[in-house]
Amino acid sequence: MATKWVHPFVVWNGYVYVVSEQYVTEVGNEIGEVTKYSDMEQYPGNFSNVFKKGTRYYSIEGINTKEAIAIQDVNGIYIKADREEKYTFGDMTEEDSEQTDKYLFSSVIVLVILIPILTILFVIKNTKKQLS
Structure with missing residues (x-):
């Protein structure tokens, strides 16, 4: 339809x-x-x-x-x-595009830093459990 x-x-x-x-x-x-x-x-x-x-x-x-x-x-x-x-469908101003790019870049940086830290903390926690 x-x-x-x-x-x-x-x-x-x-x-x-x-x-x-x-x-x-x-x-x-x-x-x-x-x-x-x-x-x-x-x-x-x-x-x-x-x-x-x-x-x-x-x-x-x-x-x-x-x-x-x-x-x-x-x-x-x-x-x-x-x-x-x-026609405004999918329309994004240059300023909106720059803000989106900054947000995506910041998100990637946070993930690149956060994932290894969380992985290390997880390994330390599990290692302490196994030693106990």
């Missing part, structure tokens, strides 16, 4: 583009493609809930890509998709 999406969309360059019912004839350069398709869950990157992986994105002559892009469907027809909002 598929997820109920509000609308068909593609993600390009960190933004959601809602697929319209309007066809485009004046396309510009290829600007990207769908890297992941799913009708069940979200993914990072150039994700789509309607177009398969490999579906190509194009600029539209006379329209800034910040407003709309064209998607080439399986029949070679270009469909307009209007930019709606920032």
